[in-house]
Amino acid sequence: MNPIKVGLIGFGRMGGFYLEEMQKSGKWDVAYICDVSAESRELARKLSPKSKIISNEQEIFDDPEVQVVGLFALADSRLEQIRKAIESGKHIIAEKPIADSVENEWQAVSLAEDSNLLSTVNLYLRNAWYHQTIKDFISQGEIGELAIIRVCHLTPGLAPGEGHEFEGPSFHDCGMHYVDIARWYAGSEFKTWNAQAVRMWNYKDPWWLQAHGTFENGVVFDITQGHVYGQLAEKQTHNSYIDIIGTKGIARMTHDFKTAIVELHGVSQTHRIVQPYGGKNIDTLCKLFAQSLETGKRSEALPEFRDAAIASDYAWRFLQDSLQHDLPAIGELETLEQIQERRRTMKNGYGLIRRHS
Template sequence: MNDLIKIGLIGFGRMGRYHLEEMQKSGKWNIAYICDTNPKSRELAHKLSPESKVIENEQEIFDDKTVQVVGLFALADSRKEQIEKAMRSGKHVISEKPIADSIDREWEAVRIAESTSLFSTVNLYLRNSWYHKLIREYIKQGEIGELAILRICHLTPGLAPGEGHEYEGPSFHDCGMHYVDIARWYAGCDFKTWNAQAVRMWSYKDPWWLQCHGTFENGVVFDITQGHVYGQLSKNQTHNSYVDIIGTEGIVRMTHDFKTAVVELHGVNQTVREERPFGGKNIDVLCDLFAQSIETGVRHPDLPTLRDSAVASQYAWDFLENAKKNDMPAIGELQTLEKILHRRRTMKNGYGLLQQTQ
């Protein structure tokens, strides 16, 4: 156990459990603490990780000088202070996104992290996916000529309004910032212009579908479409998720069904079709890269930074604000949303279902 990396997990909801599962599999981590304010979550933590000390007060983790890493998986309104506590107590940080509950506080967290030599990363999971890494490498080889157009779409039934977005923001911020980030990752520079259109589905106060198009500083054109509105009450649920990248000479595209991802590379010299397991949230990759960084003392270059998260969050908020200026119609009724929420509470199979604490 002395050779393992000692970590304390704060927040044992959906993402906290995902990280526990992958860390237990890896054989590199000693999950010394699990902290949650919910008694049922603590009871579940005892069952899933009996060797961990399960606590209600997070301060015990920060006070333990033997803890090397803190995992932050509670709600976003707690993360900025937790990042500050971790850095002050000399601990590395793995965080969920966004890294705070407002953009100003996110940039404060970035400044705190960047003022130390401690490692920190955030779960921008698309960067750790095999399919995006494969596509990016293919583009670098020049097989599609110059990168010209990025098209990204992610439409699922997914999380409905009121199911945990209070601090993470509307759908396009909580989920959509992943696609904002990956588009910027491909382009290799910041956004220059944008125009967004959103819809307040079911007349909910916040938009739950948004499409934005525009340009990057290098001239690459983009469009991003995201929403958790895709057939919420349909008998058999489905989704529409793809990446379509167009160059001056060839194209690359990817689709997935959340089980298998298919990449098609149509270049000037070769045509490749690659099909592999989807990989989910790729938390195993994130945890492995972070463990490597601690073991070697050198931060792995593939790890997303807190700055990456803050930049993606900033642009996601900017796109949402732009949409408000372009007429944001309200379509449907709140009674329909109540039906959706009721169905999701009783569903056994579906998209983005909340894990129940047994």
């Protein structure tokens, strides 16, 4: 099959990741890169000289040769772009969330599900080798019945005011990935929940949140997420893991963003697997999408818009629940200003915004 002609809309941090992986694979022809920022367009010209670099996204939708659009701009643009893509008969790869509000996300779901076009969203944890390994171990019955899902992701990460805009506070912007992966493991829908949050540095929104509750099948969960983990520490670190507890055994994973370690303790098998972390797994997403187009059969591993809408919806519900309880404000805005200033000059760190040289 000839390379798939694609137009990328939005060339920030994530748009750059998609370009890199599509160029590596050989399955994609990046015909267009669109961004409203002149600096981003200049960078795109350097990185992809054969692409047409534009500021008006309509050119992509109007080109009948473009088969796929990649939607990587801000969330408030996505619903209209999804509508244009479907009207022009183009398949869609989107970043999450798929729109800027729950209502608009469900509109996007309806548009996609009422069409015969292929669409997916980057819920990248589903494609991670470590989660696939753990889920396969669970399916073998090695841990007995799945009972408890514990997820933790604490990093310095994006500070308030950096790169969020319509994606909301930390627990929605980043945390919806962990809401989604808990649901993916449970194979069930959320039933009950309770959330506690903290307004770190006296910022207006919670930047750390822990939610716990149950799924309809009785599985219990707790999710802890926050970009609050030692932003001003001399040497930054993080704490990220998943801990799956069954009636007979356990499976767990930790990573340092370079290497992931999976430990499996089952009734007849014990394994410790150490492999490269794998990043955002955009290569896997693009590969699965290309294969689905080539075969005409959607890969079951491709996340659907509906999955993203559910994860976003519940991330917002957990945030809203936290506002009904005591919501401490700890620290001062002056500390946040120090954090933001440090991140503006950092060369290596967690979740740094790509800056143009």
